[in-house]
Every structure is written in C-alpha cells, then in structure tokens.
Amino acid sequence: MEQTNSQLKNQDTQSHEWDTRLHHATKATHEDWIGRGISYFCIGIIILVVASMLWFITSKGIATFTQNHVSLWKFLSGTNWAPDQGKIGALPMILGSFAVTFAAAIVATPFALGTAIFMTEISPNRGRKFLQPVIELLVGIPSVVYGFIGLAVVVPFMRHLVGGSGFGIISATFVLFVMVLPTITSMTVDSLRAVPRFYKEASLALGATRWQTVSRVILRSATSGILTAIIFGMARAFGEALAVQMVIGNAAIMPKNLISPASTLTSQLTTGIGDTIDGTLPNNALWSLALILLLMSLFFNALVRFIAKRGQLKHER
Amino acid sequence: MNAKRTDFIATVVIDLIVASVVGILFFLLAYILTAGLPHVSWSFLTGATDAFSGAGGIGVQLFNSFYLLLLTMLISVPISLGAGIYLAEYAKDNWRTSLIRSAIEVLSSLPSVVVGLFGFLLFVVKFKIGFSVISGSIALTFFNLPLLTRNIEESLSAVSRSQREAGLSLGLSKWKTELGIILPVALPGIVTGIVLSAGRVFGEAAALIYTAGQSAPVTNFADWNPMDPASPLNPFRPAETLAVHIWKVNTEGLASNAAALSAAASAVLIIAVLLFNLGARLLGNYLYRRVTASK
Numbered sequence: 001m002e003q004t005n006s007q008l009k010n011q012d013t014q015s016h017e018w019d020t021r022l023h024h025a026t027k028a029t030h031e032d033w034i035g036r037g038i039s040y041f042c043i044g045i046i047i048l049v050v051a052s053m054l055w056f057i058t059s060k061g062i063a064t065f066t067q068n069h070v071s072l073w074k075f076l077s078g079t080n081w082a083p084d085q086g087k088i089g090a091l092p093m094i095l096g097s098f099a100v101t102f103a104a105a106i107v108a109t110p111f112a113l114g115t116a117i118f119m120t121e122i123s124p125n126r127g128r129k130f131l132q133p134v135i136e137l138l139v140g141i142p143s144v145v146y147g148f149i150g151l152a153v154v155v156p157f158m159r160h161l162v163g164g165s166g167f168g169i170i171s172a173t174f175v176l177f178v179m180v181l182p183t184i185t186s187m188t189v190d191s192l193r194a195v196p197r198f199y200k201e202a203s204l205a206l207g208a209t210r211w212q213t214v215s216r217v218i219l220r221s222a223t224s225g226i227l228t229a230i231i232f233g234m235a236r237a238f239g240e241a242l243a244v245q246m247v248i249g250n251a252a253i254m255p256k257n258l259i260s261p262a263s264t265l266t267s268q269l270t271t272g273i274g275d276t277i278d279g280t281l282p283n284n285a286l287w288s289l290a291l292i293l294l295l296m297s298l299f300f301n302a303l304v305r306f307i308a309k310r311g312q313l314k315h316e317r
Numbered sequence: 318m319n320a321k322r323t324d325f326i327a328t329v330v331i332d333l334i335v336a337s338v339v340g341i342l343f344f345l346l347a348y349i350l351t352a353g354l355p356h357v358s359w360s361f362l363t364g365a366t367d368a369f370s371g372a373g374g375i376g377v378q379l380f381n382s383f384y385l386l387l388l389t390m391l392i393s394v395p396i397s398l399g400a401g402i403y404l405a406e407y408a409k410d411n412w413r414t415s416l417i418r419s420a421i422e423v424l425s426s427l428p429s430v431v432v433g434l435f436g437f438l439l440f441v442v443k444f445k446i447g448f449s450v451i452s453g454s455i456a457l458t459f460f461n462l463p464l465l466t467r468n469i470e471e472s473l474s475a476v477s478r479s480q481r482e483a484g485l486s487l488g489l490s491k492w493k494t495e496l497g498i499i500l501p502v503a504l505p506g507i508v509t510g511i512v513l514s515a516g517r518v519f520g521e522a523a524a525l526i527y528t529a530g531q532s533a534p535v536t537n538f539a540d541w542n543p544m545d546p547a548s549p550l551n552p553f554r555p556a557e558t559l560a561v562h563i564w565k566v567n568t569e570g571l572a573s574n575a576a577a578l579s580a581a582a583s584a585v586l587i588i589a590v591l592l593f594n595l596g597a598r599l600l601g602n603y604l605y606r607r608v609t610a611s612k
Binding site: 115 | 320321323324327330331334335337338339346349396397398399402407417419421423424426427428429430431434435437438442459462463466488489490495496516519520522523526527561563564567568576579580583586587593594
C-alpha cells in the first residue's frame with residue numbers, strides 16, 4: 001500500500017514535470033519571442049518614419065490652400081512666383097522640373113540602351129570586366145561633384161556655344177543626363193539578361209542578324225523592364241536637387257528657351273526654405289512645392305508597379 | 318546584304334555609344350583629379366575654414382563627414398538588420414507584408430531633398446534641436462534605411478533553405494538560427510552593402526543642408542568631452558560636411574579661389590567614395606573566403 005503510494009507520488013511529480021515541459025514555453029520559444037519583438041520593432045520604426053514623412057509633408061503642403069486660401073488652380077497654373085507679394089504661381093518650377101526630366105531621359109535612353117546591348121549581347125565579357133565598374137563608378141560620384149563639374153565645364157561651354165550666361169535648362173539636362181545614365185543602364189542590363197536564352201537562339205537559328213535579333217526579339221521582350229528603367233531614371237532626375245540647382249540659374253520665371261536661367265521645384269526649395277519664416281505664406285508655398293515632389297515620386301512608384309504588372313501578364317499569356 | 322549592312326551600322330553605332338560613355342567617365346575623373354589634386358595638401362586637409370568666405374582648409378568638414386557617417390551607421394545598421402531579418406524570416410506572404418514592402422520602396426524613391434526637408438521640419442522646426450550632427454545623422458538614416466534593409470534582406474534570403482532547416486532541426490529557435498547560422502553566411506553580402514551605402518552617405522548633401530547645417534564652427538580638437546559645446550564630438554553642434562561645403566562654396570562664391578577650392582574638395586570626396594567602393598569589394602571578397610573557406 002505504502003509502495004503504491006510512493007509510486008503514485010513519483011508518478012505525480014513526473015507528470016507534473018511533463019506538464020510544465022509540455023504546457024509552458026521552452027527557452028527556444030522565449031528566444032523566438034524576443035527576436036520577433038526586436039525585428040517587429042525595427043520594421044515598426046521604418047513604417048513610422050514613412051507614415052510621419054507622408055503626413056507631415058502633406059499637412060504642411062496643403063496649408064497654402066487651407067490656411068492661406070490660395071486656390072489650387074491658381075497655384076498650379078500661375079506663372080508669377082513672388083511669395084513676398086503673395087503671388088505664388090508654381091507653373092515655372094513645375095515646367096522646369098518636367099522639362100529637365102524629360103530632356104535628360106530622352107538624351108540618356110539611347111546611350112543607356114546602346115551600352116546595355118553592348119554589355120549583354122555584343123561583348124558580355126568586356127561588359128562585365130570593364131563596363132560594369134564604369135557604371136558603378138558613375139553611380140558612386142556624389143551629386144555635388146556633378147554639379148561642380150557642370151558649373152566648371154558645362155556652363156562655360158554653353159556660354160561659349162550659344163552666348164548668354166550659360167545657365168539654363170540645357171546645362172541642367174547635360175548634368176542630369178550623366179547622372180541618370182548609370183541608373184537606366186544598369187536596370188536595362190538586368191532586364192536584357194532576364195530575356196530567355198532560347199528567344200535569342202531561335203531568332204539566330206532563323207538566320208536573323210545580331211541587330212535583327214536584338215531590335216526585334218530581345219528589346220521587344222524586355223520592353224517593360226526597359227520602361228521601368230527609364231522611369232527610375234526620370235524619378236532620379238525629377239528629385240535631384242543640388243546638381244540641378246547649381247547649373248540652372250534659379251530664376252523663377254517661365255522658361256522661354258533652353259538657354260536662359262530657369263528653376264525647378266527642387267532648386268527653388270533648396271534656395272528658398274532657409275530664408276522664409278515657418279508658418280508664413282512664402283514658407284507654406286515652398287512646402288507645397290515639396291508636396292508636388294512627393295506626389296510625383298509616388299506617381300513614378302505607381303507607374304513602375306503598373307508596368308511591372310502589365311509585363312507579367314504579357315509573359316504569362 | 319541589306320540586313321548585314323544594317324547590322325554592321327548598328328554595331329558601329331553601339332560601339333561609338335559605349336566609347337562615349339567610357340569617355341565621359343574618364344573625362345570626369347581626369348578633370349576632377351587634375352584640377353583638384355594639385356591643390357590638395359596636408360594643410361588643406363587639416364586646416365581651418367574661413368567662416369565668411371569659405372576659403373581655406375577642409376579639416377573640420379572632413380572630420381564632420383566621417384563623424385556623421387559613423388553616427389548614421391550606428392543608428393541605421395541595427396534597425397535595418399532587424400527589419401531585414403523580419404522581412405527575410407518572419408514576414409508572411411500577405412497584404413500586410415506587401416504594404417510594408419511598398420512603404421520601404423516609397424521611402425527609397427523619395428528625393429533626398431524631401432527627406433532632408435522632413436528632417437528639417439521634425440528636428441529643427443518642431444523639436445528645436447537646431448542644425449546639428451544628430452539631426453543630420455538621423456536624416457541620413459531615413460535616407461539610408463530602405464536601401465540597407467533591402468540589401469540585408471536579399472543577402473539573408475539568398476542563404477539556402479537547408480541551412481535554416483538544419484538549425485531548426487537541432488531545436489534552435491528561429492531567432493538563434495538566423496543570428497548564429499544564417500547571418501554569418503550572409504555576412505559578406507551585408508558588409509559589401511553597408512560599405513557601399515557608406516559611400517553614398519558620405520557624398521550626400523541635399524539631405525544635410527537643412528539638418529546638419531551649412532556652418533562648421535571652429536572646434537577644439539583637443540577637447541573630447543561630447544558634452545562640451547566646443548568639442549568635435551558634441552552631437553548638438555552644427556556640422557557642415559565636405560559635400561555640403563562644395564555646394565556652398567560654389568553657390569555663394571565668396572571665396573576668390575572658389576573653383577580651385579571646390580575642385581580640390583571634390584577630388585578628396587571622389588577619392589573617398591572610390592575607396593569606399595573598392596573597400597566594399599575587397600572586404601566582401603575577404604569575408605566570403607573566410608566564411609566559406611574557399612580560395
């Protein structure tokens with residue numbers, strides 16, 4: 001009887017031990033909770049940063065319209081930018097930004113395509129060993145250095161070539177062309193490399209020349225990737241501040257031609273935001289320019305997504 | 318014949334394009350180095366700047382650039398490591414994850430001037446910290462986080478599944494597996510990414526103009542107490558970096574030798590960035606050999 005009792009007791013403690021082992025978290029589980037907590041915390045910070053950035057800039061940017069009661073249409077279509085006198089027409093800057101962005105993309109795209117085709121189709125070996133570092137170096141050069149070279153080389157050159165001050169949209173285009181070239185090139189290279197090998201082999205087997213293969217098969221099947229690359233380049237050009245600001249001349253007037261001083265959203269922001277007082281109309285107007293920049297960046301982002309989705313659908317079909 | 322001729326012409330055109338792209342790079346590098354290096358001297362690298370014209374040495378700016386870089390990395394590496402582990406390990410394939418990914422994408426595509434303005438609004442206007450090292454390094458962190466996070470996530474995800482399964486089958490927690498097994502294997506890629514991003518941070522100016530400020534007050538390099546206002550380590554003093562200095566000298570143009578000055582400063586900046594790029598490659602390769610024990 002006594003024996004069974006102790007046996008029972010023994011069993012009891014054993015089952016109790018099993019109970020704690022089975023029903024309570026192990027050391028590993030605890031570790032996992034902590035790890036999970038840390039990584040959730042980190043991702044939380046990033047989300048918080050993005051959300052507050054969108055919130056702050058939006059709320060500052062719409063103050064022009066909600067507090068100063070400037071009509072949105074007047075802001076977007078007005079051609080007179082003199083915030084001290086209450087005139088805030090942002091069209092000169094908007095036009096300036098779009099002009100340099102499109103011009104830079106149009107000039108850079110053929111160069112980027114040519115370089116990418118060379119790197120993938122004509123001489124992949126030299127492409128990897130020699131051109132890849134060239135592109136990486138171009139990406140690595142800081143934008144103030146591009147601006148400085150623009151100021152020291154491009155602006156005097158334009159002054160010689162066409163007269164005037166040399167500052168203007170065309171100088172900004174030159175500088176931005178070199179800056180977006182590596183972005184567009186490296187992304188185009190990726191999309192050309194992603195074209196299935198057998199497309200190329202099939203085309204060559206049909207007797208097509210290399211150029212026929214490239215232009216009618218490879219470029220065509222990589223179209224969505226190339227478009228994405230160009231849009232990324234345009235987004236970079238649109239948001240570039242200092243290099244453009246140094247060579248465009250910063251005159252907030254409607255751009256009449258390509259060789260007279262103009263301004264962009266970013267150049268106006270960098271020159272103006274330090275000189276205005278928080279909460280006043282001139283300051284709010286600048287934040288509205290920042291809001292346009294933000295919205296355009298979101299728009300470019302959405303465009304990339306849209307193209308990626310369309311591209312995927314086409315491949316699946 | 319016609320098709321062949323077109324092919325020939327196209328090839329020639331492409332060759333010319335490539336030659337001009339390579340030519341542009343060599344021109345850029347040659348220009349900066351020939352215009353700048355003759356003016357680079359020890360006294361230029363360590364000397365003080367004339368506060369009014371901006372002429373003189375770049376000693377303080379150079380120190381500021383490295384100090385800001387160090388602080389930025391100290392803040393951004395742990396956060397992006399945690400976020401990268403989250404995305405590579407814990408994130409499920411659902412709408413929440415895709416929302417997080419698009420948030421990171423948005424952050425990475427924002428122009429750096431917008432990031433800088435946000436920093437200005439938050440630290441200088443709202444918190445009234447003023448133009449300071451700490452405002453600048455947090456603004457740079459915002460700018461650095463998305464790229465670093467993506468790089469770390471990619472490096473972690475590239476490690477084969479079997480390594481993860483091996484860790485889990487030994488009874489290790491996911492967290493321990495990630496830290497003890499996956500992270501060392503992914504280290505070469507992560508380190509390369511960190512050093513490359515350091516090069517980017519080092520050359521960034523637009524995000525700093527209104528956060529770290531455009532003035533480099535004379536600091537006393539014998540005073541290493543971070544709480545002292547004159548100490549170079551004080552995180553609440555304004556700190557103009559080398560990149561901002563180049564911009565300022567060029568736009569205000571008060572120094573009589575502005576062109577030579579900024580050429581020299583650009584040469585120093587370019588050399589630093591090139592060293593970062595080279596260092597990233599060498600360090601990555603070295604770590605890869607160490608970790609994989611391959612020659």
